[in-house]
Amino acid sequence: MMKRVLITDDAAFMRLSLKNMLERNGFEVIGEAENGKIAIEKYKILKPDIVTLDITMPIMDGVEALKHIKAFDKSAKAIMISAMGQETIVREAVMAGAFGFVIKPFNEETIVKAFSKLK
Amino acid sequence: MSREPMLEVYIFEATQLMEQLEEISIECEKSKKIGTEAINEIFRVMHTIKSSSAMMMFNNISVLAHSLEDLFYFIRENKGETIDFENLFDLVLSGIDFIKGEVSKIQNNGEADGSSEILVLKSSSLLRNMKETNAEIIKNDSTEQKEDTKHYISSYQSGDEEGKQKYVARIFYEDGCEMENVRAYTVVHNLKNIANEIYHLPKDIIESNDSVEDIRKNGFLIGFSTSERKEKIEEQLNEIIFLKELELLQVEEYPPELKVLKRKKEIILDQPIETMKINKEETPPLTITGKQQSIISVNISKLDMLLDLVGEIVITEAMVTKNPDLEGLQLENFNKAARQLRKLTNELQDIVMSIRMVPVSMTFHKMNRIVRDMGKKLNKEVELEIIGEETEVDKNIIDHISDPLMHLVRNSLDHGLEEKEERIASGKPEMGKITLEAKNAGGDVFIIVRDDGRGLDKKSIYEKAKLQGLVTKLEEELTDKEIFSNILLPGFSTNETVTEYSGRGVGMDVVKKNIDSIGGTISIESSRGCGSEISIKIPLTLAIIDGLEVAVGKSKYTIPIISIRESFKPKENEVIADSDGNEMIMIRGEAFPIYRLHRIFNIKTEVTGSNEGIMVLVEDNTKAACLFVDSLIGEQQVVVKALPTYIKKAKGIAGCTILGDGNISLILDVSSILDR
Numbered sequence: 001m002m003k004r005v006l007i008t009d010d011a012a013f014m015r016l017s018l019k020n021m022l023e024r025n026g027f028e029v030i031g032e033a034e035n036g037k038i039a040i041e042k043y044k045i046l047k048p049d050i051v052t053l054d055i056t057m058p059i060m061d062g063v064e065a066l067k068h069i070k071a072f073d074k075s076a077k078a079i080m081i082s083a084m085g086q087e088t089i090v091r092e093a094v095m096a097g098a099f100g101f102v103i104k105p106f107n108e109e110t111i112v113k114a115f116s117k118l119k
Numbered sequence: 120m121s122r123e124p125m126l127e128v129y130i131f132e133a134t135q136l137m138e139q140l141e142e143i144s145i146e147c148e149k150s151k152k153i154g155t156e157a158i159n160e161i162f163r164v165m166h167t168i169k170s171s172s173a174m175m176m177f178n179n180i181s182v183l184a185h186s187l188e189d190l191f192y193f194i195r196e197n198k199g200e201t202i203d204f205e206n207l208f209d210l211v212l213s214g215i216d217f218i219k220g221e222v223s224k225i226q227n228n229g230e231a232d233g234s235s236e237i238l239v240l241k242s243s244s245l246l247r248n249m250k251e252t253n254a255e256i257i258k259n260d261s262t263e264q265k266e267d268t269k270h271y272i273s274s275y276q277s278g279d280e281e282g283k284q285k286y287v288a289r290i291f292y293e294d295g296c297e298m299e300n301v302r303a304y305t306v307v308h309n310l311k312n313i314a315n316e317i318y319h320l321p322k323d324i325i326e327s328n329d330s331v332e333d334i335r336k337n338g339f340l341i342g343f344s345t346s347e348r349k350e351k352i353e354e355q356l357n358e359i360i361f362l363k364e365l366e367l368l369q370v371e372e373y374p375p376e377l378k379v380l381k382r383k384k385e386i387i388l389d390q391p392i393e394t395m396k397i398n399k400e401e402t403p404p405l406t407i408t409g410k411q412q413s414i415i416s417v418n419i420s421k422l423d424m425l426l427d428l429v430g431e432i433v434i435t436e437a438m439v440t441k442n443p444d445l446e447g448l449q450l451e452n453f454n455k456a457a458r459q460l461r462k463l464t465n466e467l468q469d470i471v472m473s474i475r476m477v478p479v480s481m482t483f484h485k486m487n488r489i490v491r492d493m494g495k496k497l498n499k500e501v502e503l504e505i506i507g508e509e510t511e512v513d514k515n516i517i518d519h520i521s522d523p524l525m526h527l528v529r530n531s532l533d534h535g536l537e538e539k540e541e542r543i544a545s546g547k548p549e550m551g552k553i554t555l556e557a558k559n560a561g562g563d564v565f566i567i568v569r570d571d572g573r574g575l576d577k578k579s580i581y582e583k584a585k586l587q588g589l590v591t592k593l594e595e596e597l598t599d600k601e602i603f604s605n606i607l608l609p610g611f612s613t614n615e616t617v618t619e620y621s622g623r624g625v626g627m628d629v630v631k632k633n634i635d636s637i638g639g640t641i642s643i644e645s646s647r648g649c650g651s652e653i654s655i656k657i658p659l660t661l662a663i664i665d666g667l668e669v670a671v672g673k674s675k676y677t678i679p680i681i682s683i684r685e686s687f688k689p690k691e692n693e694v695i696a697d698s699d700g701n702e703m704i705m706i707r708g709e710a711f712p713i714y715r716l717h718r719i720f721n722i723k724t725e726v727t728g729s730n731e732g733i734m735v736l737v738e739d740n741t742k743a744a745c746l747f748v749d750s751l752i753g754e755q756q757v758v759v760k761a762l763p764t765y766i767k768k769a770k771g772i773a774g775c776t777i778l779g780d781g782n783i784s785l786i787l788d789v790s791s792i793l794d795r
Binding site for chain 2: 010011012013014016017020056057058079082083084085087090091094095098099100101102103104105106107110113114115117118
């Protein structure tokens with residue numbers, strides 16, 4: 001069974017990049033969300049195996065969304081998408097139960113490595 | 120458009136973000152205030168640009184975005200500090216210009232080879248200045264934070280030591296996964312669920328950035344005791360993402376380097392609680408709901424294709440329902456079905472047209488930047504008022520009015536608005552005002568540029584036009600509008616001195632040409648000392664128009680309904696001719712010239728007597744005349760097609776259309792006929 005992924009990022013470019021990379025490597029992208037709020041809604045409906053959450057987003061950021069998702073589904077596997085310099089926020093995400101995190105900019109190799117544990 | 124889809128998205132998003140950013144920046148600079156939301160927005164835009172550009176390998180853009188992101192990060196963290204608005208937004212706007220420039224290079228298949236070095240330097244020096252001014256506050260902040268991170272308290276320090284095993288693990292991460300210290304923190308955090316007594320090396324994985332290098336080189340060493348089975352621990356540790364290598368050993372005693380830590384009885388804390396709170400404050404909950412959710416973006420060429428197709432369907436529908444084979448047949452059911460088809464094609468057409476409609480707001484708001492830049496350079500204080508920005512016009516038309524509008528706004532600023540002293544002397548408010556207005560009127564859209572400056576000098580315009588042989592009539596015979604319209608003629612410029620922005624001779628005639636090309640008209644009103652108003656009338660859409668089909672000899676012509684005032688059958692004695700043979704007709708006490716279409720287009724026709732044909736009274740902005748045609752055929756919606764490129768200089772013809780029976784009808788260009 002291919003693992004089903006929900007991608008969350010406010011930048012269409014990032015969503016498309018990640019989608020292409022994941023789909024080329026045996027994951028099924030079942031949805032996209034452009035902010036944390038939509039991510040929570042879609043998570044509840046789609047029940048993905050993995051959710052990626054960008055940290056910096058309008059309306060609701062990734063960490064906030066993570067907390068909601070974790071409250072809804074304790075076993076949710078969330079990969080945070082972060083950038084250099086966001087150490088403090090990433091740590092907060094880890095405390096909130098993030099499965100792991102990937103640093104932008106990333107390439108396909110990085111994504112393959114990061115997600116290999118989730119296949 | 121065979122560009123790589125990733126690049127396409129990148130260009131689209133970057134352009135959009137830059138425009139958004141430009142608007143926010145100008146708004147902030149104007150109000151000399153920068154709210155939390157604006158800071159967050161700018162920060163977020165730069166953050167996004169930084170990452171996307173880095174992934175597309177546009178490093179110059181990425182580096183610049185990064186430095187601006189840093190700048191706004193600092194501003195965000197040090198709210199309420201004095202900000203040098205002028206320098207800050209000069210920098211941000213130049214940054215936007217740079218990124219826009221690079222993106223447009225990329226769009227035109229060029230290399231993004233510009234250097235952002237100077238801007239990056241400026242940005243970091245601005246940041247340094249700000250840091251210096253705010254140095255004391257930072258000092259206080261950082262001491263507070265340091266204290267926090269010193270408290271290490273284990274949440275699992277109690278519990279019985281019986282049945283517990285000691286383990287030591289060494290973890291190596293994949294190269295290039297970044298932030299190894301935070302990853303180490305993740306391990307510690309997750310182990311807390313099953314272990315107590317956790318010791319690790321490097322020790323400081325929260326504050327110190329040296330730990331990153333340390334972990335890359337020596338791995339992350341961690342000792343803990345737990346009652347869980349080894350397999351369970353192994354399983355948990357193996358789940359770590361970016362894990363390259365894991366050594367897990369069950370031990371009697373921790374290795375000496377960890378033992379040192381044990382003696383110190385260092386206790387591990389969940390998280391420095393204070394910093395967490397600060398983070399929460401960083402992103403205040405916003406109440407905006409996601410408005411972009413229900414919107415998708417479509418390539419304009421696809422819409423063009425769709426429109427073409429709908430045009431074809433409209434023509435084909437007429438070809439079927441008005442097919443000559445059907446003539447004289449009793450077709451009740453067919454007609455019913457045909458009516459339904461017509462209704463649906465009309466709806467389809469309306470929807471396709473509405474998809475292509477875009478509000479003028481983007482184009483209008485772009486002018487903010489011009490007003491800002493020029494106002495600064497010319498040392499004029501100007502307020503730009505925007506009215507009716509939600510007015511919509513066809514995408515094709517928007518592309519054509521952007522340049523003329525820019526030119527008109529520049530003109531207003533440069534020539535229209537007076538210097539401060541002059542304004543004060545004439546009792547006007549010091550701050551000049553330029554108004555941009557858009558409104559719907561019937562099938563047209565009016566775009567108006569108004570200023571409260573010195574107005575046009577009627578006399579000198581007339582004189583100059585006369586000198587250049589552009590007018591022959593006496594000044595008294597001409598209306599103000601007619602005199603002012605001279606400035607639209609090629610080669611006309613009243614300004615003797617050339618400034619940076621206008622007066623280079625390429626001017627209003629280019630504006631006119633642009634507006635002409637989309638079937639628009641320009642009219643100018645002005646009163647000396649009070650300002651001027653230039654209104655541009657443009658059609659809602661170029662693609663499908665309502666037309667009146669007329670016959671002249673064997674040919675058929677289409678007259679756009681919007682320019683028709685009335686049509687009537689003249690009586691013989693109503694038509695009068697002057698000594699040169701120019702015909703005229705009196706309608707309700709007003710004389711209108713008569714143009715016979717068969718003469719204009721050299722067509723043989725039987726209908727020559729003025730009481731045999733039909734008069735169609737047409738008008739554009741200032742002029743009106745009667746067109747003499749053989750007969751009226753009927754009103755019809757027609758799909759405008761451009762004339763083939765090998766037919767040039769077809770004066771009086773705006774385009775052509777295909778009729779239901781497959782014949783071609785030429786669409787008249789009313790304003791050029793009236794200009795004869």
